[in-house]
Amino acid sequence: MPLLIRWLKSAALEVQEYAYLTCASFTGAFSRPFYRHDIVEQFDLIGFGSLTVVLLSGLFTGMALASQSGLTLDQFGARPVVGRLVGASMIKELGPVLTALMLTGRIGSGIAAEIGSMVVGDQINALRALGTDPVRKLVVPRMLAGIIMAPVLTVVSDFIGILGGWVVARYQLQVNSSLYWASVTKGLYMDDVWMGLSKPFVFGFLIVTIACHVGLRTSGGTAGVGKATTLSVVAGSVAVIAADFFVTQIFIGFIY
Amino acid sequence: MPTYSPTSDEARQILSETGAPVVVFDHVQLAFDEKVVLRDVSFTLIKGHTKVILGASGSGKSTALKIMVGLLKADGGVVWVNGQRVDQLTEGQLMAVRNDLGMIFQEGALFDSLTVRENVGYKLYEETNMPLEEVDRRVEEVLGFIDLEEHIDKMPSELSGGQRRRVAIARAMAFKPSIMLYDEATTGLDPITATTVDDEMIKLRDLEKVSSLIVTHQLRDAFYVATHMAVRDARGHPQILPATPEKERETEFIMLRDGVIIFEGDAASLRQSKDPYIVDFLS
Numbered sequence: 001m002p003l004l005i006r007w008l009k010s011a012a013l014e015v016q017e018y019a020y021l022t023c024a025s026f027t028g029a030f031s032r033p034f035y036r037h038d039i040v041e042q043f044d045l046i047g048f049g050s051l052t053v054v055l056l057s058g059l060f061t062g063m064a065l066a067s068q069s070g071l072t073l074d075q076f077g078a079r080p081v082v083g084r085l086v087g088a089s090m091i092k093e094l095g096p097v098l099t100a101l102m103l104t105g106r107i108g109s110g111i112a113a114e115i116g117s118m119v120v121g122d123q124i125n126a127l128r129a130l131g132t133d134p135v136r137k138l139v140v141p142r143m144l145a146g147i148i149m150a151p152v153l154t155v156v157s158d159f160i161g162i163l164g165g166w167v168v169a170r171y172q173l174q175v176n177s178s179l180y181w182a183s184v185t186k187g188l189y190m191d192d193v194w195m196g197l198s199k200p201f202v203f204g205f206l207i208v209t210i211a212c213h214v215g216l217r218t219s220g221g222t223a224g225v226g227k228a229t230t231l232s233v234v235a236g237s238v239a240v241i242a243a244d245f246f247v248t249q250i251f252i253g254f255i256y
Numbered sequence: 257m258p259t260y261s262p263t264s265d266e267a268r269q270i271l272s273e274t275g276a277p278v279v280v281f282d283h284v285q286l287a288f289d290e291k292v293v294l295r296d297v298s299f300t301l302i303k304g305h306t307k308v309i310l311g312a313s314g315s316g317k318s319t320a321l322k323i324m325v326g327l328l329k330a331d332g333g334v335v336w337v338n339g340q341r342v343d344q345l346t347e348g349q350l351m352a353v354r355n356d357l358g359m360i361f362q363e364g365a366l367f368d369s370l371t372v373r374e375n376v377g378y379k380l381y382e383e384t385n386m387p388l389e390e391v392d393r394r395v396e397e398v399l400g401f402i403d404l405e406e407h408i409d410k411m412p413s414e415l416s417g418g419q420r421r422r423v424a425i426a427r428a429m430a431f432k433p434s435i436m437l438y439d440e441a442t443t444g445l446d447p448i449t450a451t452t453v454d455d456e457m458i459k460l461r462d463l464e465k466v467s468s469l470i471v472t473h474q475l476r477d478a479f480y481v482a483t484h485m486a487v488r489d490a491r492g493h494p495q496i497l498p499a500t501p502e503k504e505r506e507t508e509f510i511m512l513r514d515g516v517i518i519f520e521g522d523a524a525s526l527r528q529s530k531d532p533y534i535v536d537f538l539s
Contacts, residue, residue, distance in 0.1 A: 035382070122365035129325050129359040130379045130427075131351045137382075 018213045021139065025209065028133070028140040038141040046107050046142070046208075047149035053102050054153045055160050061094055062086055062161030066168035079173055083180040084187030086165035091188065091196040095158035097244050100203035103150060104236035108211040111142055112232030115215025116225040124216070139212045143205065150204025151197055158196065195251045202247055206239045267339030276303045277336070278435055278467050279324060284333035286319060286515075293319050294330070295515045301435070304506070306461055306468040308478045310537070311512035317471040318362070320512075321437050324469070325359055326350035338435070358428030358466075362440040364420040366412040366427070372399070373408045376426045384431070398426045402456050418449030425456050429464070436460060438470045442477045454480045459494050462486040462503075475538060482507035482523040511537070 069085045115138060118124050127134050162184055169175040211232040218228040270276055279301035286294040293316045301307045309317045322328040323335055326342050335343045340353050366375050377395040380386050386394075399405045402422045412420055421441055428436060438457060442450035454477050460466045462485050472478050485499040509526045511519035511534055519526060519534055529535065 033383075117368075121368070122361045122363065123367055125322070125327050126359070126361055126365040126367070128327055128347075129354055129357070129361075131354045131383050132379075133347070133351075 014217075017217065018209070021135065021213050021216070022209050024135045025139045025143050025212075028136040029144060033136065035137050035141060038137060039144055042141040042145035043149060046103075046145040047152060050103060050106055050149070050153055051156070053106055054099050054157050057098055057102050058090075058095065058157030058160040059164040061098055061157075062090055062164030063168045065089055065094065065161070066165035067172060070169070070173040080175055080179050081183050081187070082169050082173060082175060083162075083165065083183030086169075087162055087184035088187045088192060090158050090161040090165070092192050093196075093244075095161055096154050096196055096199040096203060097240065099154045099157045100150065100200065100207060100240040100244075101237055103146075103153070103204070104207050104233055104240060107146070108207050108232045108236040109229045111208065111211035112215040112218075113225055113229045115212060116218035116228040119216060119218045120221050120225060134216070139209070139216075142208045142212060146204035146208030147201055148204070150200040150207070154196070154200040191251070191255050194255070195248070198251070199244060199247050202243050203240050206243055207236045210236045210239055271303070271339055274303065277301065278303045278338055279307075279469065280334070280336040281320070281324075282334040282336070284320070284323065284330045284335060286316075286323065286328065286330050293515050294323075297333070297512075297515070297517055299510055299517065299520065301467055301469055302506075303434075303467055304461075304465055306470060306481065306507040307510060308470045308472065308482065308507060309510045309512060310473060310475070310478060312473060312537070315512040316515040317473075317512055318439050321359065321439050321469065321471055324437060325354060325357055355431070356433050357435050357437060358431070358433035359437045360421070360424045360428050360439060360441045362443060364412075364424035366420055366424060368412050370412075371408070372404070372410050372412070372415070372423055375412065375423060376430050378427060379431045394430060398430045399423075401429075401459070402426050416449070418445050418452055421445065421453050422456055425453070425460070429460060429466070432464075433466070435467045435469070438468065438472070440472055440474075441470070442472065442474050447476065450474065450477055451480065453477075454484075455486075455496050457481055458484050458496060459486045463488065463494060478509070479523060482509070 066082055066086050070079055070082050073079050073082055073085070115124075118138075124134050127137060166177065166180050169180045170177055214228050214232040214235065218224045220227070271278065277300045281297055281299050284294055284297045285292075297316070297320065299307065309320060311317045319328060323330050324337060324342065326345065326347070330343055333343070334341060337353055338356055342350060342353055345353065367378065370378070373392075373395050374381065376398055377391045380391040380394060381388075396405060396408070399408055402425060404419060404422055404426065407415060407419065407423075412423070415423065425436075425441070436457070441457070442453050445453065457468060457470065458481055461468050470478065470481060483499050483504055484496050485503045486494050486496055489495050504524075505522055508520065508522055510517055511526070513533055518531060519529060526534070527538070
């Protein structure tokens with residue numbers, strides 16, 4: 001029983017600290033001082049820096065999806081509608097989720113390791129002693145970059161995934177190009193696009209704030225930095241998948 | 257004691273006088289869960305003087321410094337820094353107090369992704385509206401003071417341990433604070449390198465009139481700082497000389513043991529103490 005109480009207390013403390021961090025980050029995003037140089041740097045690191053991994057994961061996902069669904073659709077003689085399946089799957093589900101998972105691996109781990117190292121090296125205390133609020137200097141730029149760049153990267157991933165699907169449809173499944181692109185557009189509704197574009201905002205916010213929270217709570221020297229990095233990826237990935245379910249439910253309930 | 261606002265003229269007038277108390281710890285207490293870190297700790301740092309806090313690892317020395325800067329909050333007692341009660345200020349209000357406090361952390365705590373120039377000028381670049389040319393000039397001036405101008409464009413990882421500590425001192429003094437807090441600034445350094453760091457502390461205290469609070473368990477360094485003084489020679493170059501008796505008395509020692517002050521006095525009284533723990537510590 002005491003073990004359970006201690007666990008509950010520790011979980012409640014984590015939630016409280018996370019809530020405090022997100023509130024402080026939103027306050028910092030809309031009030032001075034702003035660290036413009038850091039904001040631009042984080043947009044570049046999180047956005048442009050993640051382009052390669054997002055392009056590759058999007059391309060191969062679209063290609064694999066077209067290849068797999070082509071086999072299944074063949075059973076119903078529906079190979080020409082492969083574009084509809086690839087387009088809808090990429091835009092509504094796979095594009096946002098896979099991009100977010102790639103970002104969790106690349107950005108979430110990097111943020112937790114960087115901030116965790118600063119914590120164990122007393123650099124966060126040094127920042128505070130020099131009159132800088134670490135939330136405004138470190139968390140706000142990353143949060144803004146995460147919220148803005150995750151949707152941009154998702155759009156890139158969606159497009160390249162559908163393009164990859166076209167390559168497989170055209171050269172492996174022998175589907176006519178115009179038929180593929182017509183099928184993609186015919187299978188898409190604006191509600192799907194809104195859903196696909198809304199999710200990355202939530203994912204970007206979750207990935208970055210969880211990584212910053214875990215990084216700032218690092219303790220236990222270099223071993224602690226390793227644990228923080230792992231925890232940031234695990235917690236970020238689970239949060240993305242859970243948030244995906246809830247956002248989907250909200251859209252199904254209120255929009256469709 | 258009355259509460260002064262940051263802009264209080266009365267506080268400013270008192271602080272401008274010789275012998276003004278710039279840091280006051282009044283019955284400060286702190287515990288982490290069951291472990292008591294500081295128990296009823298009281299002391300005063302006089303303007304322009306040096307206070308050396310000695311004690312074994314875990315005796316609460318660094319914690320006292322962190323409370324002073326507002327990085328930790330005390331459970332009880334009152335802490336005054338430059339006429340402001342830091343124990344009652346919010347994180348935002350503390351930023352103003354920290355503008356006059358320079359802190360050197362254990363291992364230096366330099367920002368490892370920034371160059372020496374960016375580290376030293378960090379506060380001036382990021383937290384002030386000072387023109388960039390002026391900041392650059394100030395950074396070069398400060399690095400000249402500690403004889404590290406040639407390392408200005410290096411990364412912290414390219415510096416030796418002693419150089420990193422000296423850059424940390426340069427970073428803390430760049431914005432001309434009136435109080436410097438040294439947290440184990442010489443720990444882990446060889447005696448010769450440690451002396452170069454000690455010399456910087458002495459130069460800052462005597463040539464820049466900075467009040468100093470030194471936390472250490474390195475007795476050699478503590479006594480070196482207490483028994484030496486800095487003066488400028490005829491060409492204006494700083495020189496380190498043995499301190500005069502009056503100058504020696506401006507450095508006071510505090511010995512902490514398990515969060516309790518067991519000694520307070522000058523270097524001579526410390527050496528003459530008959531307390532078995534102090535005798536053991538000094539031997």
